[in-house]
Amino acid sequence: MPFFPNKNKIRILNYIPLLILFFISLNGNSIIDFNYFSINVHYILVYYWVLRNPKLLGYGFIFLSGVISDVIFGTPMGVTALSLLVVASVAAYVRVVTVRISLINDWISFLPALLLANFFYFIALYFSNLPIDYIYLIKNSFFTFTFYPILWSIFSLFLNFIKL
Amino acid sequence: METSRDDLGIAIRSAFLKKGTQQKFSLFALIIISVIFIFAESIKVKPIDYVRSAIRDLIYHSSQVISYPAKTIKGISNFVSNHIQVYDSYKVLKKENEYLKNNLLKNDYLEVENEQLKKLVDERLKTYENLVTARIMIDKQSLYLNSFIINAGSNKKIKKGMAVLDRKNFIGRIVDVNFFSSRVLLITDLNSKIPVIIEPSGDQAILSGHGNDPLSLDYLPKDQKIQDGNSVYTSGKEGLFSPGIPIGAVFNKSNQFYVSSFSDLNQVLFVNINIGETENK
Numbered sequence: 001m002p003f004f005p006n007k008n009k010i011r012i013l014n015y016i017p018l019l020i021l022f023f024i025s026l027n028g029n030s031i032i033d034f035n036y037f038s039i040n041v042h043y044i045l046v047y048y049w050v051l052r053n054p055k056l057l058g059y060g061f062i063f064l065s066g067v068i069s070d071v072i073f074g075t076p077m078g079v080t081a082l083s084l085l086v087v088a089s090v091a092a093y094v095r096v097v098t099v100r101i102s103l104i105n106d107w108i109s110f111l112p113a114l115l116l117a118n119f120f121y122f123i124a125l126y127f128s129n130l131p132i133d134y135i136y137l138i139k140n141s142f143f144t145f146t147f148y149p150i151l152w153s154i155f156s157l158f159l160n161f162i163k164l
Numbered sequence: 165m166e167t168s169r170d171d172l173g174i175a176i177r178s179a180f181l182k183k184g185t186q187q188k189f190s191l192f193a194l195i196i197i198s199v200i201f202i203f204a205e206s207i208k209v210k211p212i213d214y215v216r217s218a219i220r221d222l223i224y225h226s227s228q229v230i231s232y233p234a235k236t237i238k239g240i241s242n243f244v245s246n247h248i249q250v251y252d253s254y255k256v257l258k259k260e261n262e263y264l265k266n267n268l269l270k271n272d273y274l275e276v277e278n279e280q281l282k283k284l285v286d287e288r289l290k291t292y293e294n295l296v297t298a299r300i301m302i303d304k305q306s307l308y309l310n311s312f313i314i315n316a317g318s319n320k321k322i323k324k325g326m327a328v329l330d331r332k333n334f335i336g337r338i339v340d341v342n343f344f345s346s347r348v349l350l351i352t353d354l355n356s357k358i359p360v361i362i363e364p365s366g367d368q369a370i371l372s373g374h375g376n377d378p379l380s381l382d383y384l385p386k387d388q389k390i391q392d393g394n395s396v397y398t399s400g401k402e403g404l405f406s407p408g409i410p411i412g413a414v415f416n417k418s419n420q421f422y423v424s425s426f427s428d429l430n431q432v433l434f435v436n437i438n439i440g441e442t443e444n445k
Contacts, residue, residue, distance in 0.1 A: 026230040063194045071223040074309040078201025085195050096175045124202055131354040
């Protein structure tokens with residue numbers, strides 16, 4: 001007899017992406033920043049789950065976590081929410097037009113999502129009179145794109161596990 | 165051709181406008197709400213400010229609870245590393261103690277002389293009696309802001325622009341006040357420009373923050389006589405802060421003067437906010 005009844009196990013695990021989403025926004029870890037590189041985990045998380053299983057990550061929650069990130073980091077309320085929704089929009093569009101699931105497809109389509117999101121982020125901050133560190137923004141985008149396959153693999157393993 | 169355009173239209177409508185399975189909002193509606201939020205930031209109306217303050221307070225306090233385990237782990241790691249370095253620290257402190265003992269008498273003499281001279285010129289002595297102490301709730305640094313969130317707001321009479329001190333050293337100013345919390349913009353932030361005076365040369369300059377890079381001294385006079393180790397204080401120009409609050413020490417690197425802060429901003433747990441000066445004759 002299994003330790004967990006299957007239905008309950010899946011019901012609890014279904015909330016994990018949502019919990020991670022709110023944990024990273026409230027804990028201020030949406031951008032993991034090391035000395036030489038930084039990764040925007042928020043973008044990858046939203047993109048992957050909206051693309052692969054949107055049932056587990058509601059758009060309303062994505063918006064809310066963006067607002068939380070804005071408050072924590074001191075950026076104008078709505079800026080991160082807007083860029084996350086742009087990422088989610090590209091993911092939703094890619095989901096509609098693609099049939100085959102593969103890392104390469106996901107990875108390539110993540111690039112326009114990232115560029116569009118950063119473009120909106122940049123525009124919103126430009127009108128908010130906040131100084132923009134362009135080098136940091138480019139570095140962050142580059143490493144977020146580079147590290148996408150690693151997080152893709154982790155999330156895919158998890159997704160397969162909850163599908164079992 | 166027309167068919168492919170139709171397909172694109174259908175795909176876009178399906179992705180943006182339709183509420184997906186178990187989705188309560190459409191992406192398009194939420195994007196519009198985000199844009200409204202961004203524009204609402206620039207509207208300074210009291211009821212909106214109250215709502216904004218309440219939201220911020222709620223999020224800051226939730227964040228404090230969520231980040232408690234991470235803070236505890238960081239605290240334990242600092243505690244362990246401090247213990248490992250205890251012998252090295254002891255040697256440094258012993259040397260420092262000897263040096264300070266040698267200078268003690270000299271300092272006493274200068275202090276007495278300073279007091280006498282102040283009385284002589286009838287200067288109104290300013291004291292920092294109106295200090296409010298606050299704890300740092302969140303110290304997450306963002307891409308664009310080097311700031312702290314502290315657990316004191318308008319409930320403790322804190323206002324925008326007030327100087328924030330670590331013990332007696334200047335580390336930043338208040339830029340955002342809520343009911344029970346405030347945001348402190350640190351001197352290292354890109355937005356931070358503080359009028360300062362360098363002693364003993366008496367040269368005045370603007371101290372600029374550069375994020376992770378050292379603080380720089382801008383707009384120095386051409387005939388400046390600054391040397392390594394000179395102290396930097398707030399000048400009190402423009403009436404922003406009280407004059408004479410210590411900030412850091414000057415160091416020279418490739419013919420450009422930089423300042424290393426007297427306070428280690430990564431180690432600050434409590435801060436003092438100067439909410440107003442009392443003047444004694």
